[in-house]
Amino acid sequence: xxxxxxxxxxxxxxxxxxxxxxxxxxxxxxxxxxxxxxxxxxxxxxxxxxxxxxxxxxxxxxxxxxxxxxxxxxxxxxxxxxxxxxxxxxxxxxxx
Amino acid sequence: xxxxxxxxxxxxxxxxxxxxxxxxxxxxxxxxxxxxxxxxxxxxxxxxxxxxxxxxxxxxxxxxxxxxxxxxxxxxxxxxxxxxxxxxxxxxxxxxxxxxxxxxxxxxxxxxxxxxxxxxxxxxxxxxxxxxxxxxxxxxxxxxxxxxxxxxxxxxxxxxxxxxxxxxxxxxxxxxxxxxxxxxxxxxxxxxxxxxxxxxxxxxxxxxxxxxxxxxxxxxxxxxxxxxxxxxxxxxxxxxxxxxxxxxxxxxxxxxxxxxxxxxxxxxxxxxxxxxxxxxxxxxxxxxxxxxxxxxxxxxxxxxxxxxxxxxxxxxxxxxxxxxxxxxxxxxxxxxxxxxxxxxxxxxxxxxxxxxxxxxxxxxxxxxxxxxxxxxxxxxxxxxxxxxxxxxxxxxxxxxxxxxxxxxxxxxxxxxxxxxxxxxxxxxxxxxxxxxxxxxxxxxxxxxxxxxxxxxxxxxxxxxxxxxxxxxxxxxxxxxxxxxxxxxxxxxxxx
Numbered sequence: 001x002x003x004x005x006x007x008x009x010x011x012x013x014x015x016x017x018x019x020x021x022x023x024x025x026x027x028x029x030x031x032x033x034x035x036x037x038x039x040x041x042x043x044x045x046x047x048x049x050x051x052x053x054x055x056x057x058x059x060x061x062x063x064x065x066x067x068x069x070x071x072x073x074x075x076x077x078x079x080x081x082x083x084x085x086x087x088x089x090x091x092x093x094x095x096x
Numbered sequence: 097x098x099x100x101x102x103x104x105x106x107x108x109x110x111x112x113x114x115x116x117x118x119x120x121x122x123x124x125x126x127x128x129x130x131x132x133x134x135x136x137x138x139x140x141x142x143x144x145x146x147x148x149x150x151x152x153x154x155x156x157x158x159x160x161x162x163x164x165x166x167x168x169x170x171x172x173x174x175x176x177x178x179x180x181x182x183x184x185x186x187x188x189x190x191x192x193x194x195x196x197x198x199x200x201x202x203x204x205x206x207x208x209x210x211x212x213x214x215x216x217x218x219x220x221x222x223x224x225x226x227x228x229x230x231x232x233x234x235x236x237x238x239x240x241x242x243x244x245x246x247x248x249x250x251x252x253x254x255x256x257x258x259x260x261x262x263x264x265x266x267x268x269x270x271x272x273x274x275x276x277x278x279x280x281x282x283x284x285x286x287x288x289x290x291x292x293x294x295x296x297x298x299x300x301x302x303x304x305x306x307x308x309x310x311x312x313x314x315x316x317x318x319x320x321x322x323x324x325x326x327x328x329x330x331x332x333x334x335x336x337x338x339x340x341x342x343x344x345x346x347x348x349x350x351x352x353x354x355x356x357x358x359x360x361x362x363x364x365x366x367x368x369x370x371x372x373x374x375x376x377x378x379x380x381x382x383x384x385x386x387x388x389x390x391x392x393x394x395x396x397x398x399x400x401x402x403x404x405x406x407x408x409x410x411x412x413x414x415x416x417x418x419x420x421x422x423x424x425x426x427x428x429x430x431x432x433x434x435x436x437x438x439x440x441x442x443x444x445x446x447x448x449x450x451x452x453x454x455x456x457x458x459x460x461x462x463x464x465x466x467x468x469x470x471x472x473x474x475x476x477x478x479x480x481x482x483x484x485x486x487x488x489x490x491x492x493x494x495x496x497x498x499x500x501x502x503x504x505x506x507x508x509x510x511x512x513x514x515x516x517x518x519x520x521x522x523x524x525x526x527x528x529x530x531x532x533x534x535x536x537x538x539x540x541x542x543x544x545x546x547x548x549x550x551x552x553x554x555x556x557x558x559x560x561x562x563x564x565x566x567x568x569x570x571x572x573x574x575x576x577x578x579x580x581x582x583x584x585x586x587x588x589x590x591x
Binding site: 008011012015017018019020023027030031033035038040042044046049050051052053054055056058063071075076078080081082088090091092093095 | 197198200201293294307333336337339340341400402403405406407409410417421424425426427428429430431435436437438439440441442443444446447450455456458459460462463466473475476477478479480481482483485517518521532533534558559
């Protein structure tokens with residue numbers, strides 16, 4: 001199926017990308033082509049087939065809820081674009 | 097054809113040379129950096145070289161050895177794909193988003209190998225966040241294939257494969273989400289092993305598609321791959337999906353013969369119209385070698401192979417769209433300094449920090465998961481994943497391992513598929529199913545087609561690495577393809 005420019009912008013907003021106009025046009029064409037290829041899956045009747053979400057050897061792995069040593073605050077903040085007073089600093093979330 | 101001498105740069109030979117005192121790890125490491133200086137300006141396999149880290153590790157290994165310690169990996173130089181976290185080297189994932197990122201910890205596989213005494217030489221190039229089949233999606237540069245500099249080395253572990261093939265390292269680590277170890281190994285004439293999902297910890301492997309990602313070795317021989325896997329594998333409390341099963345010694349099983357073993361030839365892997373005839377001819381020759389060694393060749397069918405591509409390119413992007421949501425420019429990564437509010441910061445930082453293929457995939461993934469399309473795309477793909485998994489279950493009732501081409505063609509030209517994402521995805525058509533089913537596979541060199549390497553893959557059941565390594569090793573012992581060397585000039589280190 002072909003995607004409209006509005007649909008591409010909607011998806012871009014879901015994944016928080018500020019696409020340029022050229023990108024919108026490019027992805028409209030490329031994503032449509034790729035999705036069209038995916039339609040081949042409809043050749044298969046899967047009504048009675050359960051989905052596979054993961055293929056790990058075990059399920060529901062639990063561990064004790066116990067505090068253990070991890071990174072020091074400075075280490076955790078070392079890669080932050082902006083930090084102050086032992087916190088990550090972000091731009092305003094609420095106005096005013 | 098140039099062949100490496102039997103005394104070439106393998107882990108086994110390095111170990112023997114270190115053990116006998118013919119060479120020290122420090123000297124070997126220095127010579128590898130010299131080799132790198134000779135070849136890497138043309139290959140561009142390394143994103144970061146770390147002489148200080150390496151020499152310090154080499155000195156430490158020499159000291160441990162002088163004190164009487166001896167293990168097969170002690171003092172062995174190793175290159176690391178740049179999607180595995182390293183505490184003393186940058187980890188960029190081939191992305192501008194993580195330019196300059198210094199992880200506060202080592203990936204578990206890296207930590208384990210360091211404990212075993214390996215010498216990390218540096219970080220190798222990769223398609224951005226391991227999304228690609230050529231390294232052309234790296235935000236930094238494209239790695240060149242040592243066999244033909246105008247061609248891609250494969251991807252996404254292309255930097256690791258090129259470095260091993262060129263003799264710039266003894267071995268390397270890669271990751272394989274849909275073929276990213278096996279495909280570049282095939283393109284560069286080396287051995288690449290993708291372990292069973294859960295065999296190796298994913299802690300510190302920067303997540304792309306969490307239900308598919310596995311780290312594994314790229315090496316010059318099957319034995320070397322077995323040595324590395326033995327040290328990498330095993331349960332890790334920091335990865336709940338890592339298996340608790342005991343790890344066998346993968347080297348012990350080598351050297352045995354394949355007499356009486358049943359090897360399955362997957363009909364769909366050789367009959368598909370998309371396979372280069374020279375590739376299928378080389379693979380058929382390889383099958384003949386196994387037959388001559390006493391293996392029984394049986395035809396098997398993996399009827400849903402043709403659907404692996406759409407399933408993979410729905411599920412992997414869906415998982416990626418969630419995993420890559422973490423790049424918000426708050427805790428690490430690029431943050432646009434011009435942004436006004438937090439939403440603007442997210443949008444602009446991600447727009448500038450992520451490359452075209454990554455954007456494409458997270459958009460496909462988000463679309464497949466979005467309201468109204470979830471059932472038609474994501475759920476449908478998960479159901480067909482079940483069918484693909486069943487294909488293997490049924491096939492393995494009839495054989496011990498499955499043989500097929502690793503790739504439909506040999507290494508393609510740089511730029512050839514760069515503007516056509518769907519064509520690029522097709523390069524993975526024979527490797528994707530294995531990841532979807534969570535099984536293990538190894539690609540080994542099996543010939544040349546027009547001067548370019550061809551790989552044959554041996555696919556095994558879950559946690560049956562020992563069998564595929566044994567089958568691959570039996571082939572390697574009676575052939576010389578793995579000893580062929582690319583026409584790069586200069587002298588490879590001889591031990």
